[in-house]
Amino acid sequence: MSARPTMREVAALAGVGIKTVSRVVNGVPTVAPELVERVRAAADQLGYRPNLTAANLRRTGGRTNTIGLLLDDVSNPYSGVVLRAVEDFAREHNVVVLAASLDEDPQRERELTRALVNRRVDGLIVQPAGGDQRHVLTEQQAGMSFVLIDRLPEPLLADAIVSDNRGGARLAVEHLLRTRRRTVAYLGDDLAIQTARDRYAGFTDALSAAGLRPDERLVRHGLRTAEQARAVARELFAAHAPEAVFTSQNLVTIGAVEALHELGMESRVALVGFDDIPLAAIVRPGVSVMAQDPAAVGRLAVGRLFARMAGDTSAPAAHTVPTRLIPRGSGELPRL
Known part of the structure; x- marks a missing residue:
């Protein structure tokens, strides 16, 4: 464990007085911009972090x-x-x-x-x-x-x-396939997010094991909110009417359930969502989920x-x- 850099070391590296460093750290507006930049550059180079609670730390032994x-x-x-x-x-x-x-x-x-x-x-x-x-x-x-x-x-x-994102998603889609459905839509989060990538991989794992391939017309990524998912789901379900849908996160599930009810398709299109949602047991049919803990x-x-x-x-x-x-x-x- 290395010692934290001090304000004195920042001052020495920046070529300024310790009072100037103190003013920069405390946001005093009268310091010249050129000096502010020098102090900040020195602080970043040293990894210096201001001690905002030094007095309290001394009283509590560093905690x-x-x-x-x-x-x-x-x-x-x-x-x-x-x-x-x-x-x-x-x-x-x-x-x-x-x-x-x-x-x-x-x-x-x-x-x-x-x-x-x-x-x-x-x-x-x-x-x-x-x-x-x-x-x-x-x-x-x-x-x-x-x-x-x-x-x-x-x-x-x-x-x-x-959580077991990939394995859980695969089990969820396999559960849908047991109802003898073969066209499964996927509504998911941004693939830049690791959990979204893992859950989509689980979705494709399940289809592959059943001898199926994802239908790109039924795949939507980048959904972050319930309202966004609802709008996309309404458009997709109305155009292509999949037999089932897997949703990869709780807010997307809420939006998809709303869309199915608005279109009158809630009793025809099977759905399993990843992660539980509020009131999932109250709506009809109840919302099946692959629940995290x-x-x-x-x-x-x-x-x-x-x-x-x-x-x-x-x-x-x-x-x-x-x-x-x-x-x-x-x-x-x-x-x-």
């Missing part, structure tokens, strides 16, 4: 009793369950959770990671927005503990907790984070949480 949790969208049902599981565990240990949304924005991920590190959180759980997490290396080398969830980074820089993901992630903060130096490892099929009716419709 702030806070951890950070960066999720794609804290309003998403999956994220909400993860957050609650992490909060419940942390509360038992008198630790506060600071949570924020990344909105699938890698730049926002880097900025919020830095902001939480600047506030000296004791560790971070991150649902990565991008595929490159090398920005955490400097913080790891300085002693910060990280755990990643939902997506498996390459290379594996920290412990990762992920976000509470288990949250518990495993925060458990690993606390172990790391306590001094566990074992090699980073990936942990896969199984998914399970919940048949409620929509995925079991008899073929007409």
